[in-house]
Amino acid sequence: MRALSFVLPFVLFAPALHAEEIALSSRVSAVTLYPQGATVIRQVPFSIPEGQHDLILADLPQNTPLAAVRVAVTGAQMGGVTTRNDYVPPRDTTESPALIAARAEVERLEDALRAARAEVEDIALEADAARARIAFLAEIGRGDGVAALGVDALRDLSAMIGTETLAAELAAAEATRRADTAERALKDRIKALEDAKQALAALVPEDKARAMLAVAVASDQPASGSLTVTYTISDAGWQPLYDIHLARDTGDVRLERGAFVRQDTGENWRDVALTLSTLRPSAQTEPGQIWPWIPRIEDPNEVRPKSRQLESAEGALMSMAEPMMDAPAPARIEADAQFDGLSVTYTYPAPVSVSTGADRVRLSLGTLTTSADVVAQAVPMVDQTAFVIARLTNDTGELILPTSEARFYLDGRYVGQRWIDLVPAGGKVDLSFGAIEGLRLTRLVRERNEGDRGIISKSNEMSETFEITVENLTDTAWPLRLLDRVPQSDQEDLEITWSANPQPSERDVEGQRGILAWEFDLSAGQTQEITLTYALEWPDGQVLR
The missing domain is CATH 2.60.40 (Immunoglobulin-like)
Structure with missing residues (x-):
């Protein structure tokens, strides 16, 4: 097996210009997730006839760092690796049955909503027509020829106007009622369409542009093997979380550990083998550097202007003395934790699925138990009440990781959320579980001079x-x-x-x-x-x- 991340033209593959291209479909198979970033592994089985061939992957996310891609092949000899972000050949974009059905349901509801709105408009036209008849009948009664009519003709005209006006008013009222009913039905149809669109969006179709990877392989006989592609991305991460429970009477502390997992890589992760690591490849990876410090003493009353050269040199010295970057800030399926002295890793035992840009998956990392001394801590200089404090030593044998996602529970009642710092194995920490309203504090000045x-x-x-x-x-x-x-x-x-x-x-x-x-x-x-x-x-x- 050999790993290459660049184009390697060697003699064995010189005739590969006419090699057969074999398109492969790949999915993410394993991920090591860091607090910021992830190492992604795609494993693709292949079968080739005798000869030289190009294995084509045209389904990598477009933001894949192609310069950092590492490729390994088993079952055949590997040649050059070609990568491309633009002008990628079309790929098979077969959609899942669920996505097809969801899109069809949205289209059906959109058609139904258009038809319902047209029906409301037709009913409104009926009401307008009825009101126009009423207005026309009223004008007949005020016409110039009405005064010249005889008694019988005037009686017939009056009866006709009354009958027709009543019929028109009834028609207008009935059309108005139907319009109101149809308008109310429109709200239900609009809500159904919104729900269908939300269901469609939740399926997260993978419709973004892709990058391409071509790997030259050769074999002197038909062969089957595996193509492994590995790269590290920044658009993913995880965050530890804790639900910390304190039983006040016994001092028992239970830390239910978990992790929030997210990714925005442009493709969905389906049933991947997931490992969580506390390493931070994107943070500082080498120690800082210090520079010589040469102090000077001089007469404070002697004022001497600095030369431009000296001023520039001192400024450069101070800028070099500054660090280049800040140090980094930390019956369920549960991950197995391992600590090697450098980082903590959690290997999740079951496949995990995470949709791009949508899901925030919560995973369980197991439960730790310990005991604490429970005291009421009072700081009357700044507080008016005392607080419940659990004073404990981390004897769990594992790290308690820093996170803002720590939630505290006292005797089963939620009391708040706040940041906790890293607590190493054997380290001591005071954890607060809320105010004690019945312990009142005062601090009064009795004498002052x-x-x-x-x-x-x-x-x-x-x-x-x-x-x-x-x-x-x-x-x-x-x-x-x-x-x-x-x-x-x-x-x-x-x-x-x-x-x-x-x-x-x-x-x-x-x-x-x-x-x-x-x-x-x-x-x-x-x-x-x-x-x-x-x-x-x-x-x-x-x-x-």
Whole structure:
């Protein structure tokens, strides 16, 4: 087997100008899907007589990156590979019975709608004719010769006008009723036609232009083999999703994993073998580069204009120091996950079908289970209520992938959707499952001394005292974790002191300077108060920003 992606003219195939052309019909057989992009494999069986032949595929999507196509042949010797985007020979565009039937139904309903609209117009003409008769009869009674008629003739004329007017009014009323009925029927026909058009569009006919691939093969005897075409495209991708369920009483966490699969390649994928990969071929594939840094010191009072050459060189140095591109941002049939240290792959066990530009297929990737410590986390500096937090370690042995498609459920109730970051095996993460309306938070300033008010404080000291209150209005005791902060100094002349009552359980939470945490249990109906004070002092003549 040999793989070629370019035209390879070698002597064995020199007489191929007169080789027999054998048209083949190909379909996508396997796909490896990335978050952005996909590697597509088409496998086509063939049978050839003895001699040299050209295997013709005229059904590749027109946007196929022909320069990157890789071709392999088994069962025969392979020669040159020719590709073409334009002037592709006609191909067999046999439509499925379902597509033919759907198109016929649309045409039938369109004909029926046209006939119904014509019927409404005919009925309207009948009503107009009846109203014209009524107007004509009214004019007869006002004619100049009516006054000269005798009594009997006038009586007969009056009776005739009355009878004919009544008949015309009845005809107009009956035509109006029929028109109203026909108009209402039109709405049903229009709705039926819209539904039929939607059903036709859902079948996604593959009517876009195609590219062509010709592969020269030869054999000294009749042969059967397989032609494999592989290429990578950008018009496809997948996104992980999670339904994360927390049982508050037990702390059990269930992560139901899935994937949204999409493609817009111009052809439908039918019953393909699908593999999902977290690799990103379209993202950065090599490490960044750093450049020498040569600092300079000089007298700050000496002002020297920069030369154009120096200015240009420094600008070039800074532009080279910038990275060239940003680092990349992450009883059902279920995929089998594998992690090789570089990426995660999910091999789906059943064939998958995805229509181009229409379907967003959801696949199940299995369920992970773990357990968590459930606490109520309170941040009174920014929130008025506490939130349910599941503090867990990823002991599932698999990665939890980053995605915006994470939905959270507490005791079976949906509480929201938001982004989650990558959690490696063994990694720790806090997951929030919504607000606890019965845990009310307040943070009040009890004392403040900051000299002149404003963004810039001009005195040489500032102090504040806060009273923090957590009130449990629920009927359940909650383990609380409360977070707040005190200022930190990076300057020797800026002195900061602080105190808290009670003392925090943890300082510099997760390595963040000045972030404090208190942990305590709060029974139903109880209140916990915390007093937090800090003071800043700096030399006279300095300002605090």
